[in-house]
Amino acid sequence: MLIDLKDRFARGLVAGLIATVILAALNLFNFHVLELTDHRYYNFASVLIFGRKADALGELVVSQLAQLGFGTAMGIVFAYFIIGAESRNYLLKGLLWGPTIELSSFAFANTIPLEPLLPITLQTVISMAITSSIWGIILARGLYILDKRYDTEKREEKAEKLNQQVIVKRKILSPAPAMKPHTFNRDFKLLAPVSINDHLSNKTKKGTKKGFKKPQKI
DSSP states (O other), X not given: OOSOTTSHHHHHHHHHHXXXXXXXXXXXXXXXXXXXXXXXXXXXXXXXXXXXXXXXXXXXXXXXXXXXXXXXXXXXXXXXXXXXXXXXXXXHHHHHHHHHHHHHHHHHHHHTTOGGGOSOOHHXXXXXXXHHHHHHHHHHHHXXXXXXHHOHHHHHHHHHXXXXXXXXXXXXXXXXXXXXXXXXXTTOOBOOOOOXXXXXXXXXXXXXXXSOOOOOBO
């Protein structure tokens, strides 16, 4: 496989690219059809690269690719530093991440200033804030789906945590605290009881009979 999605960098890249392609399509639709904005996202890249808005086909292609690259890079940043390994409130984080980048871009354009992009109208700000919010939500949701499917490290860590919890509960609640605890596999399915030593060394013995082994004292 060209991209190993078990790597968090790759998952952030894929989620960021998909979200940015959708963002660019929404922006062009707002500009050409609905006429809700005065700027296209690639105008920012064009002014930074060429010092003016792109007018030739080659400049348009380069500017659009640069905009896609920037959005994808922000997806990677989101994957590592904003959401990290924690998936709680991921949609809220994405919803805030998109407009934060957009408003920062406007502030940058006014501070430099980037004359070809000025003035920026209220209609443009609102339109791009909405589309960037959609971008953030798609990014967060896409990354969550990829993490759930390909993040084997997190799944193994969760399974190990469940195993440890079972061991502690058996020690506290069992009338025979030395009984062997149950364990879970990566898909969190209950397996046959194994000894604590076997559990810690990740070795399980195959039973000769179906079902659970009869608990034995250590």
